[in-house]
Amino acid sequence: MHKPFIYCLVLKRLAIKSKLKTSEDEAISICEQDEARGLSTSRDRKQSFSLSLRTPRLDDGADISALIRDCPPLDTNSAYCGLLLCTHFKETCVVAERAGKMIGWISAYRPPAEPDRIFVWQVAVHASARGTGLGKRMLDELMTRQAVKDVTTLITTITEANNASWALFGSFARRRGAGLQRRPIFQRDVHFAGEHDTEFLVSIRLLTPQLELSAKEAT
Numbered sequence: 001m002h003k004p005f006i007y008c009l010v011l012k013r014l015a016i017k018s019k020l021k022t023s024e025d026e027a028i029s030i031c032e033q034d035e036a037r038g039l040s041t042s043r044d045r046k047q048s049f050s051l052s053l054r055t056p057r058l059d060d061g062a063d064i065s066a067l068i069r070d071c072p073p074l075d076t077n078s079a080y081c082g083l084l085l086c087t088h089f090k091e092t093c094v095v096a097e098r099a100g101k102m103i104g105w106i107s108a109y110r111p112p113a114e115p116d117r118i119f120v121w122q123v124a125v126h127a128s129a130r131g132t133g134l135g136k137r138m139l140d141e142l143m144t145r146q147a148v149k150d151v152t153t154l155i156t157t158i159t160e161a162n163n164a165s166w167a168l169f170g171s172f173a174r175r176r177g178a179g180l181q182r183r184p185i186f187q188r189d190v191h192f193a194g195e196h197d198t199e200f201l202v203s204i205r206l207l208t209p210q211l212e213l214s215a216k217e218a219t
């Protein structure tokens with residue numbers, strides 16, 4: 001056998017070993033975290049690491065504020081604003097939790113003058129969970145709620161530079177075979193006194209009533 005080939009094999013084995021070591025270390029650290037929280041059975045462990053998507057509760061207010069603070073360029077909100085969302089608008093807001101930690105949030109409501117629409121205000125995914133499809137899953141969860149069953153259009157606003165947000169809503173529209181329209185709505189100089197980038201109103205007309213769509217996806 002050629003020497004370089006043998007070196008290659010040895011290097012490969014070392015790489016696999018170190019990978020195994022890393023996952024072993026991760027597993028140990030996971031067990032330690034579980035024990036520290038008093039979780040010992042495998043059922044407890046499974047529950048502790050599964051993702052949960054739910055409506056917000058009143059006691060989520062502080063975690064929502066902290067997550068939004070960690071997710072620029074989102075505007076930070078007052079604690080009172082968070083509490084209003086967790087009460088008056090809870091049926092159209094989504095909390096994502098894993099291992100007892102809030103990792104995602106959507107605030108949304110049906111504008112009183114346009115009840116056939118759902119306005120998605122803020123979407124926040126903790127940096128550690130980005131790019132894993134969580135933003136998409138939270139939007140899908142929102143669209144399966146009874147509270148949006150007769151909604152025909154999703155609207156949101158996005159600044160020109162927010163590529164991740166354009167990608168998230170573009171993907172949402174594409175997956176539903178829907179078009180995406182945009183026009184400036186809140187303008188930098190006219191409405192924000194030059195202190196905030198122009199927000200574009202994005203409208204996505206939903207082709208299928210939401211509950212029918214989720215039933216179809218489930219089959």
Ligand SMILES: CC(C)(COP(=O)(O)OP(=O)(O)OC[C@H]1O[C@@H](n2cnc3c(N)ncnc32)[C@H](O)[C@@H]1OP(=O)(O)O)[C@@H](O)C(=O)NCCC(=O)NCCS
Pocket residue numbers: 071072073074121122123124125126129130131132133134135136137162163164165167168171
């Ligand atoms: C925007 C945000 C919520 C996206 O969440 P996420 O969980 O990472 O998004 P997902 O993993 O569900 O990805 C959804 C789609 O967007 C794409 N995407 C996500 N981040 C992207 C980025 N930075 N650049 C380009 N595309 C991106 C994904 O590839 C995916 O596309 P696909 O369905 O065609 O494969 C997240 O980046 C975030 O919290 N940013 C800070 C706050 C913010 O700007 N919120 C949005 C304004 S309200």
